[in-house]
Every structure is written in structure tokens, then in C-alpha cells.
Amino acid sequence: LLFNAQSLCNKLCDLDYLLQNTKPDIVFITETWLTPDMTNGLLDKHKVYNIYRADRSTRGGGVAIFCHRRLHSIEVSVDSSFENLELVNINVMFGKSIFNFINVYRPPSSGDVAKNYVDLLANYLQHACDNKLTNIVVGDFNLPLIDWFRGVCPHDDINLPFYNVISELGLIQFVEIATRDNSLLDLVFSDDPLIMANIEVQCPFSCSDHATVAFDLLLPKQNHDTGNIKTSFCSCFNDYYYNFEQADYVSIRGALSAYNWDSLIDSCSDVEHAWSVFVDIINSVVAQYVP
Numbered sequence: 707l708l709f710n711a712q713s714l715c716n717k718l719c720d721l722d723y724l725l726q727n728t729k730p731d732i733v734f735i736t737e738t739w740l741t742p743d744m745t746n747g748l749l750d751k752h753k754v755y756n757i758y759r760a761d762r763s764t765r766g767g768g769v770a771i772f773c774h775r776r777l778h779s780i781e782v783s784v785d786s787s788f789e790n791l792e793l794v795n796i797n798v799m800f801g802k803s804i805f806n807f808i809n810v811y812r813p814p815s816s817g818d819v820a821k822n823y824v825d826l827l828a829n830y831l832q833h834a835c836d837n838k839l840t841n842i843v844v845g846d847f848n849l850p851l852i853d854w855f856r857g858v859c860p861h862d863d864i865n866l867p868f869y870n871v872i873s874e875l876g877l878i879q880f881v882e883i884a885t886r887d888n889s890l891l892d893l894v895f896s897d898d899p900l901i902m903a904n905i906e907v908q909c910p911f912s913c914s915d916h917a918t919v920a921f922d923l924l925l926p927k928q929n930h931d932t933g934n935i936k937t938s939f940c941s942c943f944n945d946y947y948y949n950f951e952q953a954d955y956v957s958i959r960g961a962l963s964a965y966n967w968d969s970l971i972d973s974c975s976d977v978e979h980a981w982s983v984f985v986d987i988i989n990s991v992v993a994q995y996v997p
Contacts, residue, residue, distance in 0.1 A: 707732075708809075708892055710846045710916035713739035714770075718748060720912040725754065731774040732798070736811040736846040736892075738768035758794045760784075769794050769811045769845070782806070788830045790823070793845070795834055800925055806836060810845030821863040828871040835875050835897070842923075843877060843895040846916065850889035854879040855978065883907040885917040892919050900924065953996040961991045 707730050714721055714735065725733070738759070740749075746757045755772040758781050762768045771794050773779040782795035792811040797804055808831070812823060835841040852859045852869055859869040872879070877895040880902045885892040896902060905921040965987060974980035 707918055707920055708734040708736075708844045708894060709911045709918040710736045710811075710886075710892060710914055711739070711911055712737050712914045712916070714749065715739055715741075715744060717912045721749065722751065724911065725750065725772070726752070730772075731777060732807070733770075733772040734807070734809040734844045735770045735772070736768075736792075736809065737766065738770045739766055740768050740770065758796050760792055760794050762792065767792050767811060767813060769809050771796055771807065771809050773798060782834065784830075785833075788826060788833075791827055791830055793827075793830070797839070803925070804839045805923075806834070806839040806841045808834060808841070808843045808845075810843065810847065812845070812847045812849070814848040816864070821867075824864050824868050828867050831871055831875060835877075837897075840901060841875070841877070841895075841897045842901075844893065844919075846892050848891055850891055854890075854893075855882065880905050880921070881907065881919055883917075885919065886915055892916055894919060894921060949997050953992075955995075957995045958991055961995065962987075 707724075707728070711717060711721075724730075733755075738761070740759060740761045742761065746759075747753075749757055749770075750772065754775060756775055756779055757770060757772055758779075759770045760768060769792050773796060778799040779796050782797055784791070784793065784795060792813070793808055795806070795808045797806055799805075810827065812827065815823065831843065835843070847868070849865055849868060852865055859865050872895060876897045878897070878899050880894045880896070881890060881892065882905075884890050885907060894902070894905070901923050903922040903924050905919070908918045908920055910916055911918055970983055971980050974983055
């Protein structure tokens with residue numbers, strides 16, 4: 707799950723209800739408004755989660771990741787040169803796979819303050835996103851002017867540097883529906899285009915005016931029973947997966963070669979339509995020939 711809480715301090719009962727009833731494996735929260743006086747024991751009185759936090763020294767802001775204790779997680783140390791960023795970075799080990807999760811809050815500033823923040827964030831992402839891992843970047847970025855699906859971005863000093871670093875890292879943005887009024891602020895990125903499933907924009911947490919984003923991750927089956935893994939605001943790890951090691955690649959090649967790709971693409975009205983046709987075909991073939 708991913709959501710902007712607009713303070714957890716006055717919503718502890720709602721948080722406990724969410725954790726106990728939806729039982730997510732990972733929860734990404736922005737605008738926690740937490741202070742050192744608010745201990746992790748108050749946030750999770752049942753001690754089900756490892757809680758990783760980056761609290762702001764002044765009122766507001768702050769981010770946190772709640773990761774279920776049955777998952778093997780570790781916090782990634784953030785160098786002091788990035789201390790002005792509001793983010794938390796953890797690695798989660800699942801079998802032989804390592805997932806690099808980064809939860810970010812970018813305050814809705816403008817001018818030189820915003821430019822410097824985005825430049826620093828871009829540098830951090832280039833530093834932290836490891837091409838040997840599966841990278842998943844989430845958060846409230848307050849960049850509603852970027853159209854991620856049409857590839858349209860304002861050519862200014864705030865939007866463009868962030869858009870460029872996302873493109874350079876091969877990250878894909880998966881949330882399609884506005885998360886606050888008519889603006890798409892809360893985003894989910896990954897450099898694995900096939901890992902996301904069941905992405906939903908749901909009702910807000912408590913009285914927040916941001917929607918909650920829920921999603922699953924498609925993971926390889928392990929030799930032991932790992933259970934059903936969900937991520938809060940993102941049902942991240944679920945029991946949906948494809949075992950590509952056992953895929954029928956001969957049939958896949960045959961099925962894909964049977965399509966007249968030139969004719970299919972030419973018949974599409976625009977790039978989005980062409981992409982939709984392509985993805986539908988790939989998903990259909992994968993579902994048919996990958997167990």
C-alpha cells in the first residue's frame with residue numbers, strides 16, 4: 707500500500723485497524739508528521755512490522771516504510787550528502803531475489819528550492835537504483851504536470867530533470883488514475899515492466915485527501931511455503947507469479963511470429979493504442995504458455 711497520511715499522530719486507531727484488517731506486507735507512507743516522541747511501539751503495538759522512518763525535524767513531512775517481520779528486510783544507509791531529502795530506502799530479500807524499495811516525499815515547493823531538491827533527488831536515484839536488483843520507487847512527488855503515459859513533460863527546471871532521470875534509469879510509472887482531486891501525485895515506478903499486477907487506486911486512508919494506491923508484485927515461486935505477501939497501499943507480494951523457467955518458449959515464439967506486427971501497428975490510431983494492442987498480445991501469450 708502507498709498513501710499520504712497527512713499525519714499519523716492523530717490517526718493511530720485508523721492505522722491499527724488498517725494493519726490488523728488488511729494485513730499488508732509492506733506499507734509506504736508519506737507525510738507521516740512523526741517526531742522522536744512517537745515511538746514505533748505506538749505505531750505498531752502488536753510488533754508485526756519492522757518500521758523504517760525518516761522524520762522531519764520541523765512540523766509536517768516525513769516518510770516511513772512498514773515491512774512485515776516475516777520478510778527479510780534491511781535499511782539502506784542514506785549518505786549525509788542526501789540528508790535534505792525525505793526518503794527511506796530498504797532492501798527486501800525474497801528467495802534469491804532482492805527488491806530495492808525507495809519511498810519518497812517531495813514537498814510542493816517551487817523556485818530554486820524545488821529545483822535544488824529535484825536535482826538532489828535525481829542524483830540519489832542514480833546512486834541508489836542498482837541494475838542488479840529490482841528497483842521500486844514510490845511516493846508523493848507533487849509533480850502533476852507530467853503525463854507519464856503520453857510521455858509529455860514541461861520543459862522547466864523541476865519537472866524535466868525528474869522525468870529525465872526516471873527515463874534514464876528505465877523506470878516505468880504504473881498509476882493511471884488521479885490520486886488527489888484531478889492530479890496524479892502518488893506514483894509507483896519499477897524497472898521491471900512485468901512485476902506489477904492488480905494496481906488499484908482506492909479510498910483514502912482515514913481523513914487524508916490523497917487516495918491509497920494498492921498493488922501486487924509478481925514473484926517467482928520458492929521451494930518452500932512463503933505465504934501470501936501483500937504490500938500496504940500496495941499489496942506488493944502476493945501469490946500471483948509466473949514461472950518463466952518452465953515456460954514453453956518454442957510455443958511462445960510460434961505464437962508471436964504468427965502475428966502480422968506491421969499490419970497491427972499500422973491499424974492503430976496512436977502510440978497508446980499500439981502499446982495497448984502489443985501488451986494485450988504479450989499478456990495473452992504469457993498466460994497461455996507460462997505456468
